[in-house]
Amino acid sequence: MREIKVFAPAKLNLYLDVLGKRPDGFHNIETIFEKIDLKDEIIIKEKGKGLKVKTTPSNCSQGRENIVYKAAYALFKEARVKLNLDIEIKKRIPVSAGLGGGSSDAASVLKAVNKIFKLGVPAKKLFSIARDIGKDVPFFMLNSPFAVAKGAGELLEKINLNKSLxxxxxxxxxxxxxxxxxxxxxxxxxxxxxxxxxxxxxxxxxxxxxxxxxxxxxxxxxxxxxxxxxxxxxxxxxxxxxxxxxxxxxxxxxxxxxxxxxxxxxxxxxxxxxxxxxxxxxxxxxxxxxxxxxxx
Ligand SMILES: Nc1ncnc2c1ncn2[C@@H]1O[C@H](COP(=O)(O)OP(=O)(O)O)[C@@H](O)[C@H]1O
Ligand SMILES: [Mg+2]
Structure with a gap:
């Protein structure tokens, strides 16, 4: 049985503008994201039957309704596998707070499960799964503390800055x-x-x-x-x-x-x-x- 612990940092928007609504219902935005060290802790265990997702405390959607369930499910579908995973998210990031906690959870699980279980989904495909799950998810897939995001949030440019605020x-x-x-x-x-x-x-x-x-x-x-x-x-x-x-x-x-x-x-x-x-x-x-x- 494998057991992995991963983290999911929150974000701040140092700038955020909404330019307008698009025909597909999404909005075009311009934003500057920063990852911060307020983090959820996620325990992924290989056990049981099927996919189980819960959070502690249970102050947001559980099971199939949790964004992490949706992310893992989409990943399994892409990789044509069905893993038996028990995922527990220890929530430290406040929910519905403007801090992107759910999106970050989803990104961390996509990255971790693809790598640890050697599913072999290429980075580009992983990124498009992220984009389809939520607007803030692509930023959390990026290996950079600061980024500018445009489009619906998926057009990302890393900001080259090796300093902390x-x-x-x-x-x-x-x-x-x-x-x-x-x-x-x-x-x-x-x-x-x-x-x-x-x-x-x-x-x-x-x-x-x-x-x-x-x-x-x-x-x-x-x-x-x-x-x-x-x-x-x-x-x-x-x-x-x-x-x-x-x-x-x-x-x-x-x-x-x-x-x-x-x-x-x-x-x-x-x-x-x-x-x-x-x-x-x-x-x-x-x-x-x-x-x-x-x-x-
Ligand atoms: N892993 C998760 N963490 C936090 N919220 C989640 C998670 N999965 C699903 N949700 C749901 O997402 C919603 C919060 O998302 P959202 O309104 O975008 O807030 P924010 O991104 O500001 O935290 C809530 O309805 C919550 O139940
Ligand atoms: Mg959100």
Whole structure:
């Protein structure tokens, strides 16, 4: 019996724009992704009969409805195999939070199972399986902590940057589903705030956090409607403790701020209230792979 442990890091969007809806129902986006070292842990055991997927705690879809089940099933189909796998996902990444946890779980399982069980599905094919499973999944297949994504998220360009950023994350207690947030975007008129991917990208490459903050943009901030109170509260919590600029990640509700220096991040983090309603995390750019190393 084989048993493997792999990790699945969360992501932040340092910039996120939705350009419009396409005839196929997907949206064209422009985003900058960063992997962070808040990770789910996935135990893959070769045992039993058929494919079993569960999470602990069970705070998201289980079994066939879990995105990892869909990924493994699609991989088996491509490789024309049926493995007996028991997959347990230890969730540390908040669900429906704008942190891409499910997508990352799917990517890690695709990579790990293909390799460990020598299924021989070529990288290109593996990538297209990823693309068909979810918009954020291709990024997590990429072996790079930072990337620009366009198209529906599958046109990726690695950002060559061997540095780390630090962030404080606040996850308000409300979940926001990505689907719902896109529906809101389709209805509302887009914000007129001037913004460009280039500005954020240049700031990131220079590790100029002030410029990065100045260029922060996430179109979903203009589609928060009544959920705005929770986001504003999270932003105020950071601002009150010295982190003046913060941004929504993905379709929310997680809000984050950025530091170049670890000690600065720690100093603000220590001041954050620890109550039951709000989860607060201190994280770093994740440069490791699915086996869990975080170099640098
Ligand atoms: N492995 C998984 N981890 C987290 N959520 C999952 C997983 N599999 C399926 N889901 C479902 O995906 C949805 C969350 O996805 P989404 O709305 O895109 O949020 P986000 O990507 O911001 O975490 C929830 O309905 C959850 O039940
Ligand atoms: Mg998602």
């Amino acid at each position: 630090f962030h404080i994350l606040i996850k308000p207690s409300i979940p926001l589903s990505t689907k719902l947030m896109y529906r809101r975007i389709d209805k509302c008129s887009f914000s007129t705030k001037p913004h460009s991917l280039k500005g954020t990208l240049n700031a990131l490459k220079k590790m100029d956090v002030k410029a990065l903050e100045k260029n922060y943009y996430n179109i979903f901030e203009s589609a928060l409607a009544r959920d705005n109170v929770h986001i504003n509260r999270a932003k105020a919590m950071l601002a009150d403790r010295g982190a003046e600029h913060s941004l929504l990640s993905g379709s929310g509700p997680t809000v984050f701020c950025t530091f170049k220096d670890k000690e600065d991040a720690k100093a603000v983090f220590r001041k954050m209230p620890k109550d039951r309603d709000t989860s607060v995390f201190l994280v770093k750019t994740y440069k490791g792979g699915i086996y869990g190393d975080n170099r640098g």
